Amino acid sequence: MSIAPIPRSSIRGPCRRENPSGARNVHIGVTTEALPGRISPAIVLLSGVLAAQAGPAEAAPAKAVSTWEAARAEVHRGVLPTLQQRGAELRKGLSAYCISHGPSSGNAIALTFDDGPHPDFTPQILDILWEQQVPATFFVVGEMAEKHPDLIRRAAADGHCLGNHTYHHVRLPGLPAGTVATEIKACGLALQDITGQAPHWFRPPGGGTNTRVGMVARALGYRVALWDVLTADSGRPLAGEIGGRMLGEAHPGAIILLHNCVRQTVDVLPWVILALKQLGFRFVTLDDLLAPEPQDWDALMHELGIPLEPQAPVRF
Numbered sequence: 473m474s475i476a477p478i479p480r481s482s483i484r485g486p487c488r489r490e491n492p493s494g495a496r497n498v499h500i501g502v503t504t505e506a507l508p509g510r511i512s513p514a515i516v517l518l519s520g521v522l523a524a525q526a527g528p529a530e531a532a533p534a535k536a537v538s539t540w541e542a543a544r545a546e547v548h549r550g551v552l553p554t555l556q557q558r559g560a561e562l563r564k565g566l567s568a569y570c571i572s573h574g575p576s577s578g579n580a581i582a583l584t585f586d587d588g589p590h591p592d593f594t595p596q597i598l599d600i601l602w603e604q605q606v607p608a609t610f611f612v613v614g615e616m617a618e619k620h621p622d623l624i625r626r627a628a629a630d631g632h633c634l635g636n637h638t639y640h641h642v643r644l645p646g647l648p649a650g651t652v653a654t655e656i657k658a659c660g661l662a663l664q665d666i667t668g669q670a671p672h673w674f675r676p677p678g679g680g681t682n683t684r685v686g687m688v689a690r691a692l693g694y695r696v697a698l699w700d701v702l703t704a705d706s707g708r709p710l711a712g713e714i715g716g717r718m719l720g721e722a723h724p725g726a727i728i729l730l731h732n733c734v735r736q737t738v739d740v741l742p743w744v745i746l747a748l749k750q751l752g753f754r755f756v757t758l759d760d761l762l763a764p765e766p767q768d769w770d771a772l773m774h775e776l777g778i779p780l781e782p783q784a785p786v787r788f
């Protein structure tokens with residue numbers, strides 16, 4: 473088992489192409505709807521005073537060991553042995569790990585912003601969310617976070633949820649497990665270094681996942697979150713089209729995919745948030761939209777009448 477270098481063809485810059493045409497097929501529909509009453513308390517502490525007082529962007533200090541090298545060492549030490557020793561266990565309930573929406577009861581929806589932080593647009597998005605008192609979830613690219621740690625700290629201080637979107641924003645299916653693990657681990661280490669907290673939500677770039685990616689994410693302690701409202705904003709349509717899709721497709725439990733680096737998204741955000749509020753929706757982070765992870769996958773799958781996936785061997 474070795475950690476292969478990342479093929480250059482796998483690397484996509486943030487927001488270069490984020491339209492996962494097959495993403496909905498990846499999801500196998502077990503959601504937390506089956507777990508009423510287990511939704512975590514929707515308490516979001518918006519301590520934006522800290523953000524308002526934040527100074528100019530800080531330069532990240534040089535590290536003796538890069539985040540990537542540190543992640544690779546940890547993957548060799550712990551993650552790959554874990555995959556080998558606990559493969560069958562990690563695979564249980566894997567089909568339920570890709571979450572694309574929350575409970576259809578209630579009126580909560582979640583805005584998610586991928587591919588940041590962006591030095592121009594993320595501050596504007598944070599301003600709008602703060603003015604509207606709307607919490608959201610940011611799926612962060614690790615190397616971008618290291619370039620703009622002040623924006624990560626501000627998002628955390630404003631009460632937003634921070635998720636992992638790999639270190640280099642690469643498509644993961646087809647990459648060896650060691651490389652997948654290092655991508656996820658390095659982004660997690662970057663966020664932990666900046667905020668002091670390890671993220672626990674993961675979204676694969678482009679929504680690209682498979683059994684191997686799911687097992688690696690699970691071995692690293694993540695839940696995988698996709699989406700069920702695709703605004704296609706990364707294609708840079710007119711702002712009205714983005715807003716129209718959000719209003720047309722929003723529903724209780726919706727997870728809405730947006731991006732940090734699109735001018736039209738920033739333009740439409742204030743009025744579409746107001747319109748969604750007027751329709752009665754309440755904005756929450758993924759932590760507040762989704763129930764805690766089940767502890768007994770066998771029991772849950774049996775209760776829901778969903779067979780476990782066939783145990784075909786997985787190559788690492």
Ligand SMILES: [Zn+2]
Pocket residue numbers: 486487490586587637641676677678
């Ligand atoms: Zn992305």
